[in-house]
Amino acid sequence: MKQFTHFLEGFGSAVQLLFQSARFVGTLPRQRARFIDQCYLIGYTTLPIVAILCFFMGSVLALQSGYSMENFGAKQFIGSLVGLSFARELGPVIVAILVAGRVGSAITAELASMKVYQEVDALVTMNIPPARILVLPRLAAVLVMMPVLAIIGNLIGWFGGAVVCKYVESIAIEPEAYFSALRRYMKFKDVGTGLMKAEIFGFVVVLICCSIGLNTRGGPREIGASVTKAVVVSLISILVLDYFVTKALM
Amino acid sequence: MNPPIHRNPITAVESPAVGVTIDGLTKNFGTFQALKNVSFTVEPGEIFVLMGPSGSGKSVLLKHIVGLEAATAGRVLINGQDATAEHTLERIRIALVFQAGALFNSLSVYDNLALYPREHRFGDEATIRDKVMRALQILSLENSAQKFPSELSGGMRKRVAIARALVMEPQLMLYDEPTSELDPVMSATISEIIATLKDEYHVTTIVVSHDRELALGIADRVGILMGGELVFLGPPASLRQPADPRIADFFHPRIDLKNPRFKTLET
Ligand SMILES: Nc1ncnc2c1ncn2[C@@H]1O[C@H](COP(=O)(O)OP(=O)(O)OP(=O)(O)O)[C@@H](O)[C@H]1O
Numbered sequence: 001m002k003q004f005t006h007f008l009e010g011f012g013s014a015v016q017l018l019f020q021s022a023r024f025v026g027t028l029p030r031q032r033a034r035f036i037d038q039c040y041l042i043g044y045t046t047l048p049i050v051a052i053l054c055f056f057m058g059s060v061l062a063l064q065s066g067y068s069m070e071n072f073g074a075k076q077f078i079g080s081l082v083g084l085s086f087a088r089e090l091g092p093v094i095v096a097i098l099v100a101g102r103v104g105s106a107i108t109a110e111l112a113s114m115k116v117y118q119e120v121d122a123l124v125t126m127n128i129p130p131a132r133i134l135v136l137p138r139l140a141a142v143l144v145m146m147p148v149l150a151i152i153g154n155l156i157g158w159f160g161g162a163v164v165c166k167y168v169e170s171i172a173i174e175p176e177a178y179f180s181a182l183r184r185y186m187k188f189k190d191v192g193t194g195l196m197k198a199e200i201f202g203f204v205v206v207l208i209c210c211s212i213g214l215n216t217r218g219g220p221r222e223i224g225a226s227v228t229k230a231v232v233v234s235l236i237s238i239l240v241l242d243y244f245v246t247k248a249l250m
Numbered sequence: 251m252n253p254p255i256h257r258n259p260i261t262a263v264e265s266p267a268v269g270v271t272i273d274g275l276t277k278n279f280g281t282f283q284a285l286k287n288v289s290f291t292v293e294p295g296e297i298f299v300l301m302g303p304s305g306s307g308k309s310v311l312l313k314h315i316v317g318l319e320a321a322t323a324g325r326v327l328i329n330g331q332d333a334t335a336e337h338t339l340e341r342i343r344i345a346l347v348f349q350a351g352a353l354f355n356s357l358s359v360y361d362n363l364a365l366y367p368r369e370h371r372f373g374d375e376a377t378i379r380d381k382v383m384r385a386l387q388i389l390s391l392e393n394s395a396q397k398f399p400s401e402l403s404g405g406m407r408k409r410v411a412i413a414r415a416l417v418m419e420p421q422l423m424l425y426d427e428p429t430s431e432l433d434p435v436m437s438a439t440i441s442e443i444i445a446t447l448k449d450e451y452h453v454t455t456i457v458v459s460h461d462r463e464l465a466l467g468i469a470d471r472v473g474i475l476m477g478g479e480l481v482f483l484g485p486p487a488s489l490r491q492p493a494d495p496r497i498a499d500f501f502h503p504r505i506d507l508k509n510p511r512f513k514t515l516e517t
């Protein structure tokens with residue numbers, strides 16, 4: 001019961017934070033510098049790890065499906081399997097999980113420490129709403145960067161699959177055949193759905209992490225507790241949302 | 251008598267100086283009573299010094315004035331408006347110098363000071379730069395403009411916090427122990443700043459301080475909190491020979507080296 005009220009409280013303050021930030025959308029042009037900073041942090045610094053993870057995810061996917069499709073003599077469809085799984089599911093989810101772990105945790109740590117060391121209080125007394133300068137630029141930046149990260153993740157994942165198909169002897173499919181299978185069954189809608197999902201996950205993750213950070217109470221110890229909580233809640237939200245968004249976009 | 255006029259140093263807009271009314275303020279943290287039915291008023295353009303032992307509720311009281319804490323009972327009015335109402339901070343410029351400074355750790359000293367004028371669009375960068383540099387000069391910080399808070403000493407941090415409040419050009423200025431970490435010369439400078447702001451611009455000021463010199467030197471009135479209760483309210487002159495033994499002990503503590511307080515800890 002207590003957990004449930006905690007959940008409702010957290011949900012409520014995240015929604016409230018969203019509305020507070022939305023009120024200041026008009027100030028975004030003036031906050032260009034902060035927005036670009038956040039784009040750099042969310043996008044550029046996450047890119048290497050997105051690349052590595054997506055490459056190996058694509059490779060493993062090709063390897064496993066090569067192994068199991070062998071039995072049906074359906075090896076030539078590996079390309080479309082890797083392609084569709086990545087575009088519709090794996091790309092957005094992997095990118096969102098990495099953003100939660102790498103960016104979300106950093107956001108919570110920063111905002112929680114600002115809260116604990118009274119910097120947030122100082123902003124409030126200066127009549128500078130934290131939602132305006134701390135939350136809004138991050139939400140805007142994640143909306144811009146998520147599709148970019150997801151597209152790059154997809155491309156690298158597809159490429160990882162192609163590499164495995166070519167060089168693993170038991171599969172041995174040429175890249176031309178792999179990519180033509182990938183193209184044949186892929187519709188624009190599949191990629192679009194994936195990008196939409198990435199957008200939603202990223203936005204929710206950043207909102208959750210900002211909200212938990214700003215609601216930190218107590219001393220420095222609570223900073224760590226908030227970060228853990230933010231990452232756990234983000235991961236759960238991604239997977240739960242994944243089911244419902246996928247169903248809605250089918 | 252008409253209230254004194256606060257003159258905004260930038261816009262030269264004149265408005266009545268701000269008055270603060272604390273009305274039956276009570277604050278509980280769980281079962282602990284941090285403030286017990288505290289009432290007093292700070293007249294427009296007045297310097298009010300709030301004193302009291304550590305843990306007596308001074309900082310908590312200041313937080314109520316800027317609306318960072320919500321009262322359990324009673325209220326704080328600033329020019330007749332409730333301090334917790336959102337529009338109060340929008341209409342009345344209040345600066346609080348936090349006890350711990352509360353500097354923005356990710357910003358340089360210069361940017362700490364420039365944040366407020368930039369966000370509230372005081373003018374172009376050159377205008378803001380002038381203001382920021384002048385505030386830094388007043389507090390002898392001009393060589394630290396590019397440093398970050400983590401690179402400053404405790405006293406320097408306090409001075410940056412005061413400079414940041416000066417740049418806001420507030421109508422109501424609240425200091426939480428402005429001189430606790432400063433040397434005597436710098437403390438005197440702070441007293442001069444407080445007095446000048448009052449004389450020139452009629453900035454209403456509340457200073458929380460243990461500094462007796464400062465209190466007796468610049469205060470128009472003094473309040474003393476003990477255990478969350480207001481035990482004294484009056485002009486500083488009447489503190490020279492306080493009648494209340496608690497206050498006398500507070501100002502003239504005796505150091506008793508034979509006191510067993512500490513010895514009981516050694517076993
Ligand atoms: N957020 C809080 N939660 C619980 N108790 C609090 C909180 N803030 C302050 N207190 C308690 O309220 C009392 C008054 O604290 P306050 O910070 O106002 O003291 P102070 O008079 O400013 O002391 P000092 O001179 O040491 O700064 C203390 O006993 C403190 O433990």
Ligand SMILES: [Mg+2]
Pocket residue numbers: 308309310349426
């Ligand atoms: Mg205090």
